[in-house]
Amino acid sequence: MRDDPLPVMIFAAGFGTRMGALTADQPKPMIPVAGKPLIDHALDLVRDAALTRVVVNLHYKPEHLRAHLSDTDILFSEEQPEILETGGGLRHALPLLGNGPVYTMNSDAVWSGPNPLTHLAQNWNPDQMDGLLLCIPPDNAIGHTGKGDFEIAETGHASRGPGAIYSGLQILKTDGLAAIPETYFSLNRLWDDMLANNRLFATTYPGKWCDVGRPEGIELAEDMLDYTHV
Numbered sequence: 001m002r003d004d005p006l007p008v009m010i011f012a013a014g015f016g017t018r019m020g021a022l023t024a025d026q027p028k029p030m031i032p033v034a035g036k037p038l039i040d041h042a043l044d045l046v047r048d049a050a051l052t053r054v055v056v057n058l059h060y061k062p063e064h065l066r067a068h069l070s071d072t073d074i075l076f077s078e079e080q081p082e083i084l085e086t087g088g089g090l091r092h093a094l095p096l097l098g099n100g101p102v103y104t105m106n107s108d109a110v111w112s113g114p115n116p117l118t119h120l121a122q123n124w125n126p127d128q129m130d131g132l133l134l135c136i137p138p139d140n141a142i143g144h145t146g147k148g149d150f151e152i153a154e155t156g157h158a159s160r161g162p163g164a165i166y167s168g169l170q171i172l173k174t175d176g177l178a179a180i181p182e183t184y185f186s187l188n189r190l191w192d193d194m195l196a197n198n199r200l201f202a203t204t205y206p207g208k209w210c211d212v213g214r215p216e217g218i219e220l221a222e223d224m225l226d227y228t229h230v
Contacts, residue, residue, distance in 0.1 A: 005051045006121070006171065008103040009093055010042055013059035013083050016108075018214050027061045029107040030068065033218050034227035039065065042107050043072075049117040051103070055096045059083040087185040091177040101126060104187070106168030110221040113207015116169055123156075123203045124171050130199035131191065132171045135164035142210035142224050143217040150202050158202035159195065167209055 016028030023031070029039035039056070046054055058065055058078045066076065077093035084092055090104060101124075103117060120134050135150055135158075147162035176193050194200035210221040 005049070005053075006101055006103055007053035007055065007097045008046050008051050008105060008117075009077075009090055009097060010039070010046075010054065010056045010105050010107050011086060011089065011168075012039060012065060012107045013057040013079055013089060015060045015083075020215060022215060023060075025061075026064050027058075030064050031212075031218070033110055033212060034222050034225050037068065038110070038212060039068070039107050041110050042105055043074075045111065045115055045117055046105075048115050049121070051117065053097070055093050056107075057089045057093055082184065085184050086187040087177065087180065087189050088183055090172075090174065090187065091180075094174060094177070097174075101171050101173050104170055104172060108212045108217075109168055110210045110212055110225065111205075111207060112209075112224050113205065116167065116205055116207075116209075119205060120169065120171055120203070125201075126173070128199075129171075129201045130173045130176070130194045130197070131201065133158055133200070133202040134167045134169045135202045135204050136167050136209045137164055137204055140205070140208045141165045142208060143214070143220040144211045152202045152204065156201045156203065157198065158200045164202065164204055167205060 012029040016023035019028055030037045055075045055077050058076055062078055075096045077096055079089055116134055124132050138148060144165055148164055149166040150158045151161040151163040152158055176190050180189050191200055208224055210224050211217055212221050
């Protein structure tokens with residue numbers, strides 16, 4: 001791990017279509033969960049980990065996030081006229097993030113347990129790794145259905161297959177983005193290159209994690225946090 005903190009890219013540009021009416025007038029990261037917007041749950045973790053360079057990408061109804069975060073030092077990477085997906089969005093934000101590895105973080109999850117950013121940093125080894133994914137054992141993944149995304153070898157190497165669930169949080173080296181010709185693309189493209197070079201690793205999170213990608217995830221997350229409405 002580097003002595004200086006890595007920059008953080010928080011993905012907040014999506015349309016949030018699975019949230020239905022909840023995103024008709026606001027972007028998904030502004031949906032309240034346990035008394036505060038989803039984006040604030042992510043930012044609480046960032047601040048707790050003492051990370052200072054934060055970039056949030058914007059596309060759908062960006063004025064809401066700009067207004068909500070106007071009194072912070074957060075940098076914005078707006079994607080217009082079209083959304084660039086995770087890979088294209090990360091590459092678009094590199095002038096703000098700088099050179100070297102970065103965290104990327106989804107804004108539609110809530111965590112219960114140790115700080116997941118710190119947990120990743122403690123397991124990051126740039127000499128061995130081009131990417132380190134934080135994954136969730138199925139029993140600790142609240143509100144998620146499916147067979148999982150990655151198998152993790154004893155060495156920590158990741159491979160695609162049913163097993164642990166990708167949490168939406170990772171550390172990545174970004175050098176490989178320059179070689180991808182498409183403008184709009186998923187970070188799966190970068191993962192494929194890392195897998196081919198045996199440089200993609202994963203580690204599991206010891207706490208609980210809730211996917212808040214659908215309306216029912218709100219109540220599940222609040223139950224996980226033991227939140228009582230007042």
